[in-house]
Amino acid sequence: MRLAVTGAAGFIGSHVVDGLLGAGHTVLGIDNLSTGRMANLAGAVRADRFAFAHQDITRPDLVEVVRAFGPDAVCHLAAAIDVRRSVEDPIEDARVNVLGTIGVLEAARAGGARQVVFVSSGGAIYGETPLDGSGATESSPVAPESPYGAGKAAAELWLQVYARLYGLAWTALALSNVYGPRQAPDGEGGVVSIFGSRALADRPVAIYGDGLQTRDFVFVGDVAAALVAAVGAPGAGRLNIGTGVHTSVVDLHTRLQRLAKGSRPPDFEPERAGEVRRSALDASAARAALGWEPRTTLDQGLRQTLDWLATA
Numbered sequence: 439m440r441l442a443v444t445g446a447a448g449f450i451g452s453h454v455v456d457g458l459l460g461a462g463h464t465v466l467g468i469d470n471l472s473t474g475r476m477a478n479l480a481g482a483v484r485a486d487r488f489a490f491a492h493q494d495i496t497r498p499d500l501v502e503v504v505r506a507f508g509p510d511a512v513c514h515l516a517a518a519i520d521v522r523r524s525v526e527d528p529i530e531d532a533r534v535n536v537l538g539t540i541g542v543l544e545a546a547r548a549g550g551a552r553q554v555v556f557v558s559s560g561g562a563i564y565g566e567t568p569l570d571g572s573g574a575t576e577s578s579p580v581a582p583e584s585p586y587g588a589g590k591a592a593a594e595l596w597l598q599v600y601a602r603l604y605g606l607a608w609t610a611l612a613l614s615n616v617y618g619p620r621q622a623p624d625g626e627g628g629v630v631s632i633f634g635s636r637a638l639a640d641r642p643v644a645i646y647g648d649g650l651q652t653r654d655f656v657f658v659g660d661v662a663a664a665l666v667a668a669v670g671a672p673g674a675g676r677l678n679i680g681t682g683v684h685t686s687v688v689d690l691h692t693r694l695q696r697l698a699k700g701s702r703p704p705d706f707e708p709e710r711a712g713e714v715r716r717s718a719l720d721a722s723a724a725r726a727a728l729g730w731e732p733r734t735t736l737d738q739g740l741r742q743t744l745d746w747l748a749t750a
């Protein structure tokens with residue numbers, strides 16, 4: 439298939455590109471390189487079946503770029519991903535994440551695509567997850583706590599509208615907390631990259647609150663496999679992608695210290711407002727629709743991430 443991938447140079451997008459190329463597809467990567475890096479596509483650019491467009495999804499000329507390529511499906515991962523910045527500047531968040539998504543849908547329609555696979559966020563659209571059971575399901579209430587989460591929920595509504603108006607099939611993969619190689623360890627990077635890079639450098643980390651807040655950490659290779667499975671499959675609506683396992687921030691820190699052979703205790707800082715206490719996703723629907731399940735254990739994934747951080 440011919441696939442356009444927005445956010446191709448990003449952490450998750452670049453793994454998706456590698457997975458799609460590995461599955462034999464032809465890929466156009468689209469990215470404005472705001473947080474993405476061409477280094478993430480070092481393997482992809484060597485493939486004949488890969489082309490890259492340095493393009494902003496919010497610009498009207500996106501339509502021409504996508505039309506010229508003529509994709510069978512569009513994988514939409516480009517986004518402003520900083521949740522705290524979305525609180526500080528909700529209009530900019532909506533410009534990229536809501537208007538940008540509408541621009542991608544327009545380009546997909548004009549380019550003749552039959553399907554859009556969107557990357558949503560289970561961690562940001564559902565509220566608190568009960569500790570019992572295996573996590574939030576697709577029918578859990580949508581209760582975003584941030585403009586970023588509201589933008590993801592809004593984008594899913596736009597996918598539904600384009601399905602009704604134009605018959606564009608859609609699947610939205612609602613991811614839990616993704617971690618792995620190529621995730622930026624600086625600034626707003628993921629907690630695994632931050633804790634991991636500090637553990638390797640024997641530098642202290644801050645844990646906000648008591649550290650018993652839980653997250654569902656899913657390995658980026660498993661997430662890329664879910665995207666590859668969703669492409670070409672019938673549109674399935676929203677599917678949660680996570681492990682269903684609650685891991686506390688303190689547990690994560692302890693594991694990384696053990697794997698990096700560190701011994702430095704964390705510094706505890708005051709809790710941050712607007713963070714859910716418990717978050718995990720039930721991925722049974724993705725198992726049924728796509729035959730997908732997470733294959734990488736947390737320790738295996740953390741080991742691969744530390745190996746990458748040590749060379750990055």
Ligand SMILES: NC(=O)c1ccc[n+]([C@@H]2O[C@H](COP(=O)([O-])OP(=O)(O)OC[C@H]3O[C@@H](n4cnc5c(N)ncnc54)[C@H](O)[C@@H]3O)[C@@H](O)[C@H]2O)c1
Nearest residue numbers: 445447448449450470472473474494495515516517559616
């Ligand atoms: N990392 C996670 O835990 C997580 C969880 C749930 C959902 N997601 C979603 O997954 C997707 C990828 O996130 P990521 O973690 O790889 O972050 P990332 O910042 O590495 O990737 C985002 C990519 O989009 C590009 N981009 C941003 N604005 C753009 C624009 N206007 N035009 C073109 N390209 C633009 C960036 O340059 C970057 O390459 C996002 O949609 C994000 O919301 C991530």
